[in-house]
Amino acid sequence: MTVSAVTNDPEIDRMVDINGIMTNLHDQGTGYPVMMIHGSGPGVSAWANWRLTIPELAKQRRVIAPDMIGFGFTQRPADNHYSVDRWVNHAIAILDTLGIEQTDLVGNSFGGALSLALAIRHPERIRRLVLMGSVGVSFDITQGLDAVWGYQPSVEAMKSLLDIFAHDRSLVNDELAELRYQASIQPGFQEAFAAMFPAPRQRWVDALASAEQDIRALPHETLIIHGREDQVIPLQTSLTLSQWIGNAQLHVFGHCGHWTQIEHTARFNRLVLDFLSEADNP
Template sequence: MADQGTETAARMLADPPQGQYADADGVRYHYLDLGAGDPTVFLHGGGPGCTAWTDFGPVAPLFARDRRCYLVDILQYGRSEKCVISGPMWDFHAAKTVALLNTLGVARADFVCNSWGGTIALALAAHYPERVRSLVVTGSMPVFHGPLAPLPEGGRRGRAARDAYFGGEGPTPAKMRELMAQLEWYDPAAIPEHTVALRYQQSVDAEEMALAGASDSPRGEWQELSAELGRIQAPVLFAWGMYDAFLTPDYPLMLARMVPRGQLYVMDRAGHHVQEERPHDYYQLVSGFLRQNHD
């Protein structure tokens, strides 16, 4: 059962706010700019059709009450540029995200991230520590091993799901709902139809379909961050769903020990997209962490 307010948040998803574009070191980003206060960058996950709004729309208005929220479509997703990435993938994304901060005039920010976006932010925090005040990571896989057992499907569950979604007869709304139900949400009955529709519509964008057809080759070299985690100076909250289908809670506990200032919170009745399933609880947890670590 989803927490109170989820239905209202789902209705809001049907009418995304107007976005903006910014050039950053040769690439173009699309982002939403909401609220006022401490700059906070939201980076979304890497599932088919994911954007900053689909992943963080339910919680963005809550954070925007007292924060300047930059909801960024990461490169190759949403309305951001579908550029081909060469070299180590997380290093590439981290450098371009810093270039985006430069364009926006943001010297230092908090980062709130899901899955793919969280790994980008961890790489950024390791390589550009002066740009990160604090970091919240949910459902990300920066290292390729678990503390007790191999990762599900060798850490390739997400790529296998993407291949299945775009394969066969191609994307359909039913396949999108099935993907979200199996891998992203704890309670499939609570998945908003608005989110399914937005994700499906974005997934059939011509450029996104072309990237999917090319498998991983345009995404850069797959990169492991074990060595980088120990260099992160900022406090990091790993906010995890108890029933994350990709990485069970023993994995973020390992990450919290690898990061010098790491801590872990595991939320019940939640899967891979905690911020969508439990938006108010997620907001309370994350906003408290960000206030605690404000310097």
């Protein structure tokens, strides 16, 4: 069942019943599908994460960008329990509900860990894989990630997080901090977020990691993207992934923090589109 959202909020698109969970998802464009899975910042939504990428990819692709369970405007589960299993099952159920047998997959940070897990568990459902600033291997949690997951709502706390996310400080201003703070305090948002990654938070880094042998067995052509100055997820995670995934290529953006798709929008979009288009003309 699909409910068309009647709202002027660009973060809300289609509300679709996914196995009993009313799921907000952006479904734009036509062509070979690409699913985009957002990161795990406070108040995040698919649109907040991918707003500069969805319109460009949708010129050539059918773009599916859901708010994952517990995030954005998707319904929260009654038990407020979250896990890789639940998130991966949600993603697969979205594809099943939309009748998509195979898709390209783009994951950002936390979404990269889910994309890895999805590709490992359902390799036939994924054609090509893009991982941006990805979690998915174990590492010592950074102060930046600990601050992100430990966020307690205030404008000042949001300003501090934006400083961590972006290398280019011109992208961080009071208006953006206020906007993202307001997003983080919408009904149910912080309650769900606080339930996902309680201290000690190293265990959640490890819980999101896939086994080395499973990552090494991935057959997919994979594009790995990382900002050199990323303070949230260390560059070493992408170096490790590029060594473990046989059909991988790694692109590192200099003068870039955790927001590659925002700090280097045009170059990021072109890189992803070119990579995905290679599969159209093998």
